[in-house]
Amino acid sequence: MAPNNSIEYDADELEAPAWLDDEFFTKVMRNCETDAKDLHLNKLELFPATLKGDHYASVMFRAVVEYQCDGQDKTKRLIVKTMPFEDGNKKDVFEESIIFETEIGMYTQVLPRFEQILRDVGDDTILRAPILFHELSPRKIIIFEDIVPLGYEVLRGRYANAEEIKQSYVKLAKWHAISYKINIEEPGYFDEYHIGIFSMPNLEGNLLVTHGIDALIQQLETMPAMRKYLPFIQSIQGKLYEGTKRTAKEYFDAPKEDAIYVLCHGDFHDKNMMFKRDPNSGKLLDVMLLDFQLSFVGPLVSDLIYSYFLMLDSEQRGDFEQWLYFYYTHFKETLQKIGFEGRIPSLLQLHEQRWQHRYFELFLLMTYLPAWTTIRRGEADLEGAFTSNAVHKQLYADEEFLEEFEKLMRKYLHLGYFEEN
Template sequence: MSPKAPETIFNASIKLPEWLKADLFDNVLKDSFKDFKAIKEFKAVPGTNPGDNYATVVLQIKIVVELKDNTTESTTFMLKIPQQTKAYQEAFGKNTFSIFDMEREMFTIYVQEFKQLYRNIGLDIEFGAKCYKLDIPYEHVLLEDLKRKGFQPANRQAGLDEEHTLDVLTKLAQWHAASAVRVATMGPYPKHISEGFFNEDGKDFIRKMSDDRLKYLLKSFATIEGHEAYYEDLINMEGHITENVLDVAAVDPKEFNVLNHGDFWLPNLMFLYDPSSGKLLDSYLVDYQMCKYGSVAIDLLYFLISSPQLGLKVSKFDYFVKQYYDQLIKHLKILNYTKALPSLIDIHKTLLKAGIWGFLAACGVMAGCLLEPTEIARFDNLYAETPEGDQLRTLLFCSKVYKEHIKVVLPWLQNRGALQCRIKSNKK
């Protein structure tokens, strides 16, 4: 006689798909518990705080497992599923390849290849959580819950201090190095992995993140002391940002290229500490849905503009780039990279050429990092022409803290040529 199915308990504040049932996890649990007998309890709750995640719904799955000796153990998983909104479908529904399939491929194929490259030379380097697959036809990514291993998210509003920033840059350099060696030894990534959504399928979404956002930025920035110095450049960018972002996204075969994480900001990082001393031990990457092959500037600008503390973003930028570069070269060498090594000047050149990516980060994920937790911080409200949408954009771009960051970051970007969109877009 089969055991009675466990009661499924859901959090009433979130809408869960009808297919999410306890018995879907039987095979995963049999692999995790050799004496697995049955699921006693099954519960789904929100896995992230408002404002920490936009493109997907993240659920924590809590399960009480009964073993063959009639004892019980508790475990948790993190389940990512699509937003069931019109805005999400307009942004990602046109893609010929699901971002969930892409992420699962990243976890189960390419991350494993990167780890094997390091194991081949005697190094054990981890990048993220273990990934599982449920036997269902619906978009999803099922991951181990890193919090069970002691990993913690950082305070996105406070930003990272120097120690954490350097640790993350080391992990990024290890990732970039392995991704470049993988191409040199095994050939290019499939098109859907190498392009991500930076193609014609994703053009409308990029426009919503860039050109369509400019009117809100101009309104906010007009109230910042000293805005006169860069305001005309901002006005002249109108209608040219998307084109320039896609220009940067295009792969230049003459440059040193890597598989970028693509969404490399604070909510997609977790940290492990020594429980007795509190010493930082490791950092892991989370969320591989936006990977993109191309210049290292894509990840570097996105991260260094959005995620360190304000006092570090500009003053330590070149220092951080040098520390990343040293780790990149170190790991390219130990992985026996066979192609020409980039110089530090090469890295700085690509950072200057890709300056628009810094602007995209400053007017996108940087605002998200600094946003106070709010229930209206949802994907559809980022773009919706609704009262809630206007309210969210006002909160994102008009807060006192965000303006403090923009006051420092935007003049710095201007001095590096990052706001000269019109000039680049008129090239023959």
């Protein structure tokens, strides 16, 4: 199964585990063809599902299954998602997590309910790709319909354009609005969605996550023109990660009366989206949100801040207030449309709470953005970023990152992000 151009794929996706065999996929097909009297496989092909750097928490394969069902030849194209199985950082970080339990719940319970709420008010928005099979034992696995044959594509070699960003924020706004209403009217409904990425049991000590600010300081010390920022960074050095964790855990640990809590996507960036266009006109028809393993209840601004760094380019970040306004109009409109009778949060609250969670924003600037910059250029070595001091250090010497870092640092200084409450 291993492709010739293996450098383009994650090493743990070059060879599928032996248990992904004809017997297993026969079980999957029987789960899809529940009325079949006779079913057997004719051919099975497995390939890596994504390119290197597209994802990290799972191992994914694309499967083409040719089978015969009650005398009729059929073909299914599938996306197979399972837990990391090779020894290494990925397995260490995620093997004790509940990311598969979270995603299965999202696909089978939460998102179907969200879609039905929209259908009831005449909105046909699709919030999930078709899920065909899942189990947690003997192995954690989820199988989806491959939506590439349906016309959906991932973005390659570029950032999302304005049209794509708008459609992405529209879907997020609808998702957030529905979950905001449910969370207020049915307390406890989302209680099982309490572990996002910053609540993972084995994340502490990770190079990228908990030592990024140290690498940044070391880099800036070698750059006379950038040393002026060191006192500000050093003033929050011991607070940055703890402040980020407080944001992630706030709803369950110390909820605030004036906060806006929703079910967050948790990993909202355009590599977790696929876009469908009209093949003739090129018009954008849909954006499909993917990967709900890190969904959690938390401050509404969490997904928005995340998208600021992981979906927008430098120029688009300069227009973030415009994107926030666009998002908010659809959030408010959806709440009204689905019959929410409580007090609708104001746009001013969004801006205020963005500042309240500024440590999370600064954390993403100083830890995620260096790695994301190289991922965007197709130069990702995520495993190295998590485990190799040399690779991790190199991220902070990247000229593109440093240029954007200086631009944003000036902005945050002017906004008072380094001042005490």
